[in-house]
Amino acid sequence: MQQQVKKSADVWPVDIERKTMVYAVLAIALFILVSLVEIPFSMTMTSEEVQSLYRMLEFFSIMVAISIAFQGWMLFPVTMSRHRLLIGALFLVVGVLDLQHTINYQGLSFFGGESSVQKATWCWVLSRFICSIFILVILSTKDKEISVYQRKPVFSFVILLLILIFTWLGTQSERLPLLITEQQEVTLLKAGMEYAASFFNLAGAVLFALLYRRDKNPTMLRFATASVYLMLGGLVFTQNQTGDDWYTIMGHVFKFCGYYTIMKAIYVSTIEEPFRRRREAELALSKSEKQLKTITNTLGEGVIVVDRAGSITFVNPEAERLLSWMKEELLGRDIRWIAQYKPPCDGAVAYETSPILQVLANGKKRRVEDAMFFRKDRSSFPVAYITSPIIEDNQVIGAVTAFRDITDSKKAEETIEKLAFFDNITDLPNRFLLEKQLAEAIREAREKKNAGRGFVCGS
Numbered sequence: 001m002q003q004q005v006k007k008s009a010d011v012w013p014v015d016i017e018r019k020t021m022v023y024a025v026l027a028i029a030l031f032i033l034v035s036l037v038e039i040p041f042s043m044t045m046t047s048e049e050v051q052s053l054y055r056m057l058e059f060f061s062i063m064v065a066i067s068i069a070f071q072g073w074m075l076f077p078v079t080m081s082r083h084r085l086l087i088g089a090l091f092l093v094v095g096v097l098d099l100q101h102t103i104n105y106q107g108l109s110f111f112g113g114e115s116s117v118q119k120a121t122w123c124w125v126l127s128r129f130i131c132s133i134f135i136l137v138i139l140s141t142k143d144k145e146i147s148v149y150q151r152k153p154v155f156s157f158v159i160l161l162l163i164l165i166f167t168w169l170g171t172q173s174e175r176l177p178l179l180i181t182e183q184q185e186v187t188l189l190k191a192g193m194e195y196a197a198s199f200f201n202l203a204g205a206v207l208f209a210l211l212y213r214r215d216k217n218p219t220m221l222r223f224a225t226a227s228v229y230l231m232l233g234g235l236v237f238t239q240n241q242t243g244d245d246w247y248t249i250m251g252h253v254f255k256f257c258g259y260y261t262i263m264k265a266i267y268v269s270t271i272e273e274p275f276r277r278r279r280e281a282e283l284a285l286s287k288s289e290k291q292l293k294t295i296t297n298t299l300g301e302g303v304i305v306v307d308r309a310g311s312i313t314f315v316n317p318e319a320e321r322l323l324s325w326m327k328e329e330l331l332g333r334d335i336r337w338i339a340q341y342k343p344p345c346d347g348a349v350a351y352e353t354s355p356i357l358q359v360l361a362n363g364k365k366r367r368v369e370d371a372m373f374f375r376k377d378r379s380s381f382p383v384a385y386i387t388s389p390i391i392e393d394n395q396v397i398g399a400v401t402a403f404r405d406i407t408d409s410k411k412a413e414e415t416i417e418k419l420a421f422f423d424n425i426t427d428l429p430n431r432f433l434l435e436k437q438l439a440e441a442i443r444e445a446r447e448k449k450n451a452g453r454g455f456v457c458g459s
Helices: 002-036 047-079 082-105 117-140 148-172 188-215 218-237 246-298 317-323 355-362 407-421 431-458
Strands: 302-307 312-315 366-374 380-392 395-405
Touching: 002 218, 002 246, 047 082, 047 148, 047 246, 082 117, 082 148, 082 246, 117 148, 117 188, 117 218, 188 218, 218 246, 302 317, 312 317, 317 366, 317 395, 355 366, 355 380, 355 395, 380 407
Parallel strands: none
Antiparallel strands: 302 312, 302 395, 366 380, 380 395
């Protein structure tokens, strides 16, 4: 299962890249088809049916835009991402402008006095222009964490900006340049603004694709795809002749796909992707723990891990066998139950008398060639061990001790010493033992003599 997860993690960005390429190619192919072939809706659908389809697509887009704004508001305390906050605020503007456009276009009044086609079209153009420019501006800067207290000021500024826009449209609507003629034809100004917005979308698509190639961040690839959809939608809208034609419908389809891809990018990067990465990290950690457990269980040495306070947190099966303790009985006990003559309740053991406690104090590895450990029945046995500190963030958080029973080695040393200093037949001390003891006595006498002279001179 873990191998499957690892394989899935390796191919995940590649799968996204392939799907995105397929979607982009299909979108471009559809745009070419729309540009070359016009389907006469009047032969298949009535004007009322086309208007209903148009309103449905537009309200879908508005719902997605408001959802992006809602995500930006609700998820910002989790991500603390400047990009997420600004994109959420941006789509609050876009969603409200699109809603104003749709309501005004249907002859209803929302903000800014009486409804009109000019107001509706200006809301549409502003929405397209603001969306294309500010997505490019926001994502071209480096993302960073910002304070959670910046959420309210940003959204308050957006609400104030919307009030100013609608006030301007309501008071200056008759002075604004025409975007739609009385014959319902698109003016050069509207076409030019649509082309300009499409140019910014194209620039965004190129930039986000380059950022994806550099960082391999799937979110940027999704934003690049969304920019392609919005660009193609804008280009289709420039070919619009009436409100009921094929271009209008397909333009709204591209627009909805662009908004939805942005919403999906934010959702995946904020919720789905972190969850996937956390799951992969948990599986990798579980695999590492199993490997470590296998290694420690097969070691021929006992292993004891203690925390910063010297309490035992882990023992391997060999340590259980050598100490005659069960793992459950050892966990939480002080290491001095094992490595000192007295348990801690009989009196504190100074750091300088315990190599293991010294490692916890100074963070330096210690090797001890001859020491005594104590079993559950308090019988002792000779051990050699090495203790290494566990360091995290430059702080000692514990220590790991690997030890081995040297009883056989001690017996072998005693046997060698007996063979060297005692007669094999009589078992009496031989000449070598006499010479050794004599040399030790002479050395001790000289040391006492030199110490005595030093005392007399010093006095």
